[in-house]
Amino acid sequence: MTLDALNYIVALPEIFLLSMTCVVLVVDVSLRDAQRNASYVLAQLSLLGTFLLLLSGMTDARIYAFNDMFVQDGMADLLKLFVVAIVAVVFVYSRDYLKGRSIFKGEYYLLGLFATLGMMLMISSASLLMLYLGLELLSLCLYAMVALHRDNGNASEAAMKYFVLGAIASGMLLYGMSILYGLSGSLMLVDIAHAVTQTGSTDIGMVFALVFVLVALMFKLGAVPFHMWVPDVYQGSPTAVTVFLSTAPKLAGFAIIMRLLVEALGGLHTDWQQMLVILAVLSMAIGNIVAIAQANIKRMLAYSTISHVGFIILGILAASAEGYASAMFYTIAYALMSLGGFGIIMLLARSGFEADQLDDFKGLNQRSPWFAFMMLILMFSMAGVPPTLGFWAKLAVLKSIIHIDMVWLAGVAVFFSIIGVFYYLRIIKLMYFDKQQDNTPLQCSTDMQFVLSGNALLILALGLYPTSLMVLCVSVFT
């Protein structure tokens, strides 16, 4: 076997990212605390390089590498581009926040870069082995990042909860995978798909394995009834980490659902469709209703995440190319909205003040009309008000559901979205119609202000011209 047989050029972005991360690791060790900005710049440069390599390597074909363990296709390219870009923006947002809390350490960037590598491997995995390793790489980084603020009791509690529950979910996934391996005799997703079509959907053993795999995936994504960790972890971890784990990992989660459920177990779609209907309805119901009762905005956004996950599941359960494209569109839209939402929280936060209560948003319009407007766009988009991106995302998912004749399900989704509008509009009410309690001027760097404005305006722009992104998503699945 020669080196060329590995076809490793396909994984060049990943190899570059890994090498650069090791460079950051070595450089960071030799830096003094005052020079920590160098790690930040290096991390951003690694992400930029990875992004450019991804762009130059884009292809419509399906290429395998590393003995069919690694796959590159249209979906992988698009998702990886968004993952890398989102992580870069997260790094921009979190710099001031980390500095204000004396956790501005190189390790945040290191773990972030390693997590990005894990997500890229998850997105490109073509074997159960790679899928699991990518997921563990991502999860381990996230556990450590949540606990980064060591002296904070809430953060340690959140990390412990996340770690224990995450380990249980990983165990479930491994159990399901071992049954799949036993029944199909292969770790390759293609071979498993082949075995499923041979035995047909009547095979109870396969369905048994499917249940375990599905539970684990839904846990990682945070769908009801596997959502218990989401609010606690979102609230407990430093906002710089919350924004990380609520955005890019969702794209990777969508990718492994596509790889496992659709590519490997697509033959069982009648089985997982029923299970996903229950999960989707429960997620939308619990997420939207419980969010109303929250006074902490990070917790509220956590429940809102759960309801958005319900919508993503809706798209997937349509089990059609249109459904997958709409779910992908929704996932990307959600990641961008969540990025902006937590970005605003970090903008308001300052040293010794978290700005994570709803009341902290009172009278934001008087303090900063521009960022109040940005938050308005973000909240409208999350609620699904036209002409923002969130509206088109919801519309696309609902259309794909109606096309498989599940009109009642679309009705349920609309009903819960309308309930959800309440708590998004409440923030707008607080910002525009309440008196301000906090007169401190906003203090944050110019680059963050620019990127944050760009983020919110992008959501508005994509809402006005949704075709561009939609065409990209549809082209991936045809």
Add this chain to the structure above:
Amino acid sequence: MTFTDFIFFAFSALLLASAMGVITARNPVHSALFLVLSFFSCSALWLLLEAEFLAIALVLVYVGAVMVLFLFIVMMLDINLVQMREGFVRYLPVGVFFALCLVGIMIWVVGDFSAGVFEVPTLQQAVQHGADYSNTKALGRVIYTDYVLPFEIAAVILLVAIIAAIILTMRRREMTKYQTPSKQVMVKRNDRLRIVKMEATVEESE
């Protein structure tokens, strides 16, 4: 039942029993020792599969090194057993109820095991090799070729584990008092000693 079957069942039973022991033992040291036993019986099962390299590695690395270290730590920790068991009785019925439900559902779904749900052609007995077969060689042949990517990523995961362990444990505490030798040797007599001149006083005797 052949002799290999007997060995398989004996060690499987030992594995299950010791695994139960890990989570039910009252004393953490006993738990750790049960874990050693379960690793050992697991390695015996691997030997049956002719995976002798993995079996020996498990004994050497886990039993020999990891668990010994683990035992040291467990013995040094001051674990309050009473506090750990708080709420155990309260949550036990709920836990047992759900565990039974889960097992019941599984049995109901999979049904009669003799119906052969998991008996598919691919699920055969492991291939038997001749005496000249080397498991180490077989592993070495694929680990840097067919499985080079998973191998590298596993290494990355270990690196992340190291980084995570270091940031979570190494920190400079505000309260800690530590010495700086360079400052200590620079010290002058005047920094530490103050000569106070005062009038001699005579204590009045009673």
